[in-house]
Amino acid sequence: MVGSVFFLACQSKKPDSQAETPVTDSVEQRPKPISEPLVTHIYTADPSAHVFDGKIYIYPSHDIESGVKEDDLGSHFDMKDYHILSMDSITGETKDNGVALDIKDIPWAGKQLWAPDAAFANGKYYLYFPAKDKSDVFKIGVAVSTSPIGPFKAEAKPIEGSYSIDPAVFTDTDGSSYMYFGGIWGGQLQRWTAGKYDANGSKTDAQKDEEPAISPRVAKLNKSMLGFAGAVKEVKILDKEGKELLGKNHDRRFFEASWMHKYNGKYYFSYSTGDTHFICYATGDSPYGPFTYRGVVLNPVIGWTNHHSIVEIKGKWYLFYHDSILSGGKTHLRSVKVTELIHNADGSIVTIEPYVK
Structure with a gap:
């Protein structure tokens, strides 16, 4: 069975003068979605959802039409700021809390504010975000606030x-926090295979089909939440025989969009397969892995990307995700959605079909 279906009321707030106003889908014969956009006055994507003090906060990308030509490196995803969404309940109204961080206020950043995440520790809220520096190299920054909705003040350096x-930050039951990160093609992970950035490296996947697929990365955060406590490590994703997934296994291998959640003592590492558009998951016994591939969380959505988060809210689990139906299928103009996620008795996840068949 497909995960439970429900529809959420969309916010009716009028767009401000800086917002790109979404238009009603004009593409004929689009499939019927299982859930509707949480907001429709702006485009949002890559939702990282959290519950802080009993309230739901969503940290998404803010998609805009920047006029940049589309290419395989995602240059047309040229976002400038972050808006944080909030909900009092999963079926309640979704509020846009305005600009929480603007690229002009990040000293080291050059362009492209891509998918963020957030965490709470030390009585503060931390917003983690990727951006290209002045040399067009993606790095990960952090900004701090005393409020979950900001405004956030960025650190001077990545x-x-x-x-x-x-970046996806997971805080374990012992209080330790870990950052998972990485994305190939435009995300440049394939240019770091030798441990340092290779400006002349492959624009796509540097690994060969018969070699292990490029691995996502993980690093433990220090107590300040502003830096890494140790070395960056590779996250290994294995098949049921214990062998690493190969580069040619496009339906299962990692591409981008790391997320971690813990269920019944097991660590669930989920991610996007990128060019085949699945959200898959693998499980393990340590936040560092290795993780054994288990299956598909979410089947492909309308729009090139597929990016998600999984969070428990009042005893139930939910998948936050996006698609491009609202923009008529434009890959860089997406809308955040949510639907219930079900774990089976054996710990497996029921695959969600995002459209009614």
Whole structure:
């Protein structure tokens, strides 16, 4: 069975003068979605959802039409700021809390504010984000606030030792926090295979089909939450025989969009396969892995990317994700959605079909 279906009321707030106003989908014969956009006055994507003090906060990318030509490196995803969404309940109204961080206020950043995440520790809120520096190299930055909705003040430099995109911060039951990150192609992870950035490296996947696929990365955060406590490590994703997934296994291998959640003592590492558009998951006994591939969380959505988060809210689990139906299928103009996620008795996840069949 597909995960439970429900529809959420969309916010009716009018767009401000800086917002790109979404238009109603004009593409004929689009499939019927299982859930509707949480907001429709702006485009949002890559949702990282958290519950802080009993309230739901969503940290998404803010998609805009920047006029940059589309290419395989994602240059047309040229976002400038972050808006934080909040909900009092999973079926309640979604509020846009305005600009929480603007690229002009990040000293080291050059362009492209891609998928962020957030965490709470030390009585503060931390917003983690990727951006290209002045040399067009993706690094990961952090900004701090006393409020979950900001405004956030960015640190003067990116996190030392960080690179690539899609930071996802998981805090374990013992209070330790870990950052998972990385993305190939435009995310540049394939340019770091030798441990340092290769400006002349491959624009796509540097690994060969018969070699292990490029691995996502993980690093433990220090107590300040502003830096890494140790070395960056590779996250190994294995098949049921214990062998690493190969580069040719496009339906299962890692591409981008790391996320971690813990269920019944097991660590669930989920991610996007990128060019085949699945959200997959693998499980393990340590936050460092290795993780054994288990299956598909979410089947492909309308729009090139697929990016998600998984969070428990009042005893139930939910998948936050996006698609491009609202923009008529434009890959860089997406909308955040949510639906219930079900764990089976054996710990497996029921695959979610995002459209009614």
